[in-house]
Amino acid sequence: MKLTLIYPAIGRYLDEACMEPLSLGALAGFTPPDVEVVLYDDRLEPIPFDEPTDLVAITVQIYAARRSYEIAAEYRKRGVKVIMGGVHATLLPEEVSQHADSIFISDAENLWHEVIADAKQGKLKPVYRGAATTPQPDTLTRxxxxxxxxxxxxxxxxxxxxxxxxxxxxxxxxxxxxxxxxxxxxxxxxxxxxxxxxxxxxxxxxxxxxxxxxxxxxxxxxxxxxxxxxxxxxxxxxxxxxxxxxxxxxxxxxxxxxxxxxxxxxxxxxxxxxxxxxxxxxxxxxxxxxxxxxxxxxxxxxxxxxxxxxxxxxxxxxxxxxxxxxxxxxxxxxxxxxxxxxxxxxxxxxxxxxxxxxxxxxxxxxxxxxxxxxxxxxxxxxxxxxxxxxxxxxxxxxxxxxxxxxxxxxxxxxxxxxxxxxxxxxxxxxxxxxxxx
Ligand code: B12
Ligand code: SF4
CATH class of the missing domain: 3.20.20.70 (Aldolase class I)
Structure with a gap:
């Protein structure tokens, strides 16, 4: 299985002073080693929408919500499943769920393995409810x-x-x-x-x-x-x-x-x-x-x-x-x-x-x-x-x-x-x- 992680930009703003996206590095750290993981950062590089992948995971913050939905639409047009999580998905799940196959509410530490297991079987659920929890127990950032x-x-x-x-x-x-x-x-x-x-x-x-x-x-x-x-x-x-x-x-x-x-x-x-x-x-x-x-x-x-x-x-x-x-x-x-x-x-x-x-x-x-x-x-x-x-x-x-x-x-x-x-x-x-x- 191949997982594509995306950090969306604010609109089309190209950032010359970006920092590493910790949410996605952490998520990759919870992902079992048999899954191939790639990361694209929309703030500093083009997203290769046509590159084959099995699941796209997007982190959504409020300023980048519009751009996140555009990116999701591109992948879904190509038949690729999209899951969205992060602060905005947690605070406004009703909105975000209209743009994704699946949404993830709250912290991913304790439930991400279930998402990957479901995705492998082609049975992604529409909503996963994680819970606020201790950061990255027993895992390191990728x-x-x-x-x-x-x-x-x-x-x-x-x-x-x-x-x-x-x-x-x-x-x-x-x-x-x-x-x-x-x-x-x-x-x-x-x-x-x-x-x-x-x-x-x-x-x-x-x-x-x-x-x-x-x-x-x-x-x-x-x-x-x-x-x-x-x-x-x-x-x-x-x-x-x-x-x-x-x-x-x-x-x-x-x-x-x-x-x-x-x-x-x-x-x-x-x-x-x-x-x-x-x-x-x-x-x-x-x-x-x-x-x-x-x-x-x-x-x-x-x-x-x-x-x-x-x-x-x-x-x-x-x-x-x-x-x-x-x-x-x-x-x-x-x-x-x-x-x-x-x-x-x-x-x-x-x-x-x-x-x-x-x-x-x-x-x-x-x-x-x-x-x-x-x-x-x-x-x-x-x-x-x-x-x-x-x-x-x-x-x-x-x-x-x-x-x-x-x-x-x-x-x-x-x-x-x-x-x-x-x-x-x-x-x-x-x-x-x-x-x-
Ligand atoms: C570090 C940080 C920054 C850094 C950016 C670092 C970077 N990588 O570029 C700096 C200082 C530059 C910054 C800038 C801004 N930030 Co900022 N930032 C943060 C902060 C403090 C921590 C984010 C973080 O890395 N957390 C650590 C990771 C591990 O945790 P996480 O992101 O919550 O992810 C976990 C879960 O949410 C979940 N998850 C997240 N994404 C996904 C995706 C999927 C698919 C799944 C399954 C799960 C999942 O899993 C992770 C592990 O449990 C947050 C506060 C916060 N608590 O979120 C604000 C925060 C995200 N920022 C915010 C804002 C507003 C901004 C700015 C717009 C500020 C401004 N006015 O300019 C800018 C622009 C950011 C941009 N997108 O370009 C707001 C967003 C509000 C909202 N409702 O969306 C927050 C929440 C701060 C706040 N108090 O309101 N920020
Ligand atoms: S609640 Fe805490 S993190 Fe939020 S603005 Fe107040 S002091 Fe800062």
Whole structure:
């Protein structure tokens, strides 16, 4: 039997700075060795639709949903069975099942072997219900499938998945029902040793969701002398032992969801964990000092378009990011992902645009507002969020943000990270704005 794994692009966007698709490498790792497996990454190579195969497995995320359905249709036209899984298939199975012979809900670890057995007998079921679970127990990622493709030189892996918090806009919180699951430290280290790089991206939704579990991992990372990045919630700064271990274990920095600098906005999105009982600015000042003292090159993530946001508050958020000389920052237009509390609220208030299904709409473009914001027009939100991204990633900003001797100028390696990745993200910001999905 031959299995073809596909990672769809967003629309027809060709990505010059792609990372290895961990979901598919993991899936290949659960596949019995007698099955031939090939992988095509639509973001960087053409898909050979006419190449013979027995089953096509596509991972579906919301931005790439339209493209995923196009790819599925090409294969099904040729009589090849298609199974779809991933975040979007889990959060919106009714939609995704219209485009596939079979859909897979939730994590695949415990049930993928059944899919393969059924496919071998030509008896694929229409729906498989997996369950949120520990990442990749007793299996390794099939990294050989990434060879020869132009991925960034960083190895992706997962220690944990899920997050204990309940931010109203977050698809991960819905997918995992605010639970988290950890792989054993021993198996995580084994995965790291099974490949040849020493720079890693733990794609955990929140690597510090459980402080003690994170500390156990960080202690074992210290002797490996590696560099790593991940995603983490800012309340980690309240635990000095955690921060010390994080720095000693080679952490360069984390994506941190600041989302907003206004306390009332943070409370309204149920992200009070960012505040530590204080007002936005005040809490962040203290937390940022701790991050800087530990040399963290922070990727600050903001979402703009919350109910208290105005064009002015977006400008203040931009100033905050520039003043703090963040290594990287994202100003994402707040988007209602299906099956989240935010989606349900906006739907109930009649504020959704594009018939409530922006990800399928012919006229929707990447990073556009998809609902009516409370205190500005949708166009103002789209423009201001692009203005913030463009300004933060301008050449002048790249030049002025570098001057931080605790973070970006801490040593030549840190400076290298800053200088290599900032121009890449600048190019991507300008190129991706307004593309078709
Ligand atoms: C790492 C990551 C990235 C990396 C990309 C890495 C890469 N390979 O290119 C970066 C930082 C670049 C990134 C970018 C973006 N990301 Co991202 N990303 C993630 C993250 C944190 C982890 C994904 C991962 O690798 N998980 C590890 C693997 C092993 O787990 P998995 O993907 O869940 O797969 C398991 C199951 O779902 C299932 N499965 C998955 N696919 C399939 C397919 C089949 C057939 C089957 C049977 C099973 C199956 O099996 C796997 C094992 O159990 C997720 C959060 C999350 N928890 O999913 C967000 C997430 C997927 N990203 C998201 C978004 C929005 C984006 C961006 C669009 C952000 C932006 N505004 O630009 C971009 C664009 C991505 C793109 N498609 O081009 C959203 C998607 C929302 C949604 N409803 O679909 C998520 C869920 C984050 C969130 N909090 O909302 N991302
Ligand atoms: S802290 Fe981050 S991962 Fe956790 S629920 Fe909030 S947005 Fe989602």
């Amino acid at each position: 990294r050989d499938l990434y060879k020869g493709k132009k991925y960034l030189p960083i190895s992706l892996l997962q220690f944990g998945r899920g997050c204990r918090y309940v931010c109203t806009f977050c698809a991960v919180s819905s997918y995992f029902d605010h639970r988290h699951f950890y792989r054993s430290v021993a198996q995580t280290i084994e995965e790291m040793k099974s490949q040849d790089r020493n720079t890693f991206f733990f794609v955990d939704d929140n690597i510090v969701s459980d402080h003690e579990a994170a500390k156990a991992l960080f202690r074992e990372l210290i002797p490996l002398k590696i560099h790593w990045v991940s995603q983490a919630s800012i309340d980690m700064t309240h635990d000095r032992e955690l921060m010390d271990l994080m720095a000693k274990s080679g952490c360069l920095g984390n994506v941190i969801g600041f989302e907003s600098i206004e306390a009332k906005s943070l409370r309204s999105m149920h992200k009070g964990q960012n505040l530590k009982g204080k007002h936005g600015y005040e809490a962040y000042a203290e937390q940022l000092n701790i991050l800087r003292d530990h040399g963290m090159q922070t990727w600050a993530a903001f979402t703009v378009g919350h109910d208290y946001d105005t064009p002015d508050s977006i400008l203040r958020t931009l100033d905050f990011a520039l003043e703090n000389k963040f290594t990287f920052a994202a100003f994402n237009t707040l988007l209602p992902y299906p099956n989240t509390a935010l989606y349900r609220k906006l739907e109930a208030e009649g504020r959704l645009l594009y018939d409530g299904k922006w990800w399928l709409h012919e006229e929707y473009r990447y990073n556009q507002a998809a609902f009516r914001p409370a205190l500005m027009t949708p166009d103002e939100l789209t423009e201001m969020s692009y203005h913030a991204r463009k300004t933060f990633n301008s050449v002048g900003s790249i030049f002025s943000r570098v001057w931080d001797f605790k973070t970006n100028m801490r040593n030549p390696y840190r400076l290298g990270v800053y200088l290599v990745y900032n121009p890449i993200f600048r190019k991507e910001t300008l190129k991706k704005q307004g593309i078709r999905l």
